[in-house]
Amino acid sequence: MTSRIYxxxxxxxxxxxxxxxxxxxxxxxPEASPASAxxxxxxxxxxxxxxxYVLRTAREKALGAIRMIEEKKLEVLPVVSADTTVVFGExxxxxxxxxxxxxxxxxxxxxxxxxxxxxxxxxxxxxxxxTVISESRVTFxxxxxxxxxxxxxxxxxxxKAGGYAVQGLAGAFITHIEGSYSGIVGLPVFxxxxxxxxxxxxxxxLTAP
Ligand SMILES: Cc1cn([C@H]2C[C@H](O)[C@@H](COP(=O)(O)OP(=O)(O)OP(=O)(O)O)O2)c(=O)[nH]c1=O
Numbered sequence: 001m002t003s004r005i006y007x008x009x010x011x012x013x014x015x016x017x018x019x020x021x022x023x024x025x026x027x028x029x030p031e032a033s034p035a036s037a038x039x040x041x042x043x044x045x046x047x048x049x050x051x052x053y054v055l056r057t058a059r060e061k062a063l064g065a066i067r068m069i070e071e072k073k074l075e076v077l078p079v080v081s082a083d084t085t086v087v088f089g090e091x092x093x094x095x096x097x098x099x100x101x102x103x104x105x106x107x108x109x110x111x112x113x114x115x116x117x118x119x120x121x122x123x124x125x126x127x128x129x130x131t132v133i134s135e136s137r138v139t140f141x142x143x144x145x146x147x148x149x150x151x152x153x154x155x156x157x158x159x160k161a162g163g164y165a166v167q168g169l170a171g172a173f174i175t176h177i178e179g180s181y182s183g184i185v186g187l188p189v190f191x192x193x194x195x196x197x198x199x200x201x202x203x204x205x206l207t208a209p
Contacts (some may be wrong), residue, residue, distance in 0.1 A: 001208035004058055005017045005201055008065035010080040013167070013186045018080065021189065022206040023196075026077060028065055030035070042083075053115065055131055058119035059081040062129055076124055078199040084118045084186050086162025096163040102152040106161040111142035113176075118183045122195040130195050134188035135177025138166065 004024045007015060017026055044053050061081035062098035069076065086093045088108060096102040108114075116136045123129030143151075152168065164170035166177070167186045180188040196202060 001010045001200075001205045003201060003205040003208075004049070004077050005196070006065060006077050006079045008079050011082075011186055014080075014082060017182060017187045017189060018192075023191065023201070026075070028068060039147070043149060044092065047109055050085060050090050050092055051133065054083050054119040055133060059129065061067060062121035062123055063126060065195045066123065066171055073190075076200055078122055078124055078196060079120050080120065080192065080196070082120045082187050082192075084116065084161045084184075086164075087108050087115045087117060088112075091160040094161060095161060096157055099152050100165045102157050103148055106143060106152065107150040109140045109143075109162070110148070110163070111139050111140060113132050113139040114162070116179070116184045118180075118186060118188055120188065120195060121194050122192070122199060124199065125167075126129040132188075132191045134180045134183035134191050136177060136181075136184050138174060138179075138184060138186065139176040141175050150205070156162055169193070175177070 003022055004026050005018070007018060007025045008028065009015070010013055013023060024159060034177055042057055058081055061083065065079045065081065069079070073100040073168050082202050093105050093108070096105055116138055118124050119133045121129055121131045151157065154169060156168045156170065166174060166181065177184065180190065
């Protein structure tokens with residue numbers, strides 16, 4: 001029984017979650033950085049719903065890695081990828097590119113409830129690729145201007161979807177969560193282990209001596 005998998009992600013959070021569960025994360029590109037995986041086009045297509053977008057992006061991240069495994073003739077193991085979006089209605093809040101954009105995001109989030117969706121894809125080939133979506137609702141307290149400025153002045157928001165990290169300082173602004181905490185952080189544990197179990201990487205692979 002093996003718990004060996006590939007992770008098509010440069011997100012340290014996703015790596016920590018999988019490693020914490022006991023998965024052995026194999027390198028996709030041994031000569032490059034451990035997290036290096038093919039880049040995915042993350043542009044939203046005209047008319048594409050927020051839900052379809054997050055699913056497609058997670059799928060494309062996995063497909064990029066699967067193609068690389070085939071080209072480089074690497075060992076075939078299940079690939080895990082994910083995409084997280086913070087959504088207001090149909091508007092997706094990306095990673096903020098500036099302090100000004102982050103302040104705009106915080107004004108939108110302040111005192112309201114929004115949706116966080118993380119899509120996970122797991123597979124070994126294009127034909128054998130499964131996906132799942134975890135959806136959570138996150139409520140922010142009403143933030144004062146000084147709270148917003150203080151947070152936007154830290155490094156925390158700038159590599160996070162929606163411009164905040166529930167697992168960091170932003171936890172101090174969040175009054176209520178409905179759904180999956182790990183899903184908001186970037187990889188929903190329940191759904192991911194469930195998908196991996198279809199590829200022989202379920203709980204028993206993590207607990208085998
Ligand atoms: C909302 C939220 C997002 N995030 C992170 C999770 C993801 O890493 C990131 C969303 O961006 P993604 O595009 O999903 O992922 P990524 O670019 O970090 O990594 P990769 O595409 O290589 O897998 O935001 C948190 O860490 N905490 C949070 O509370």
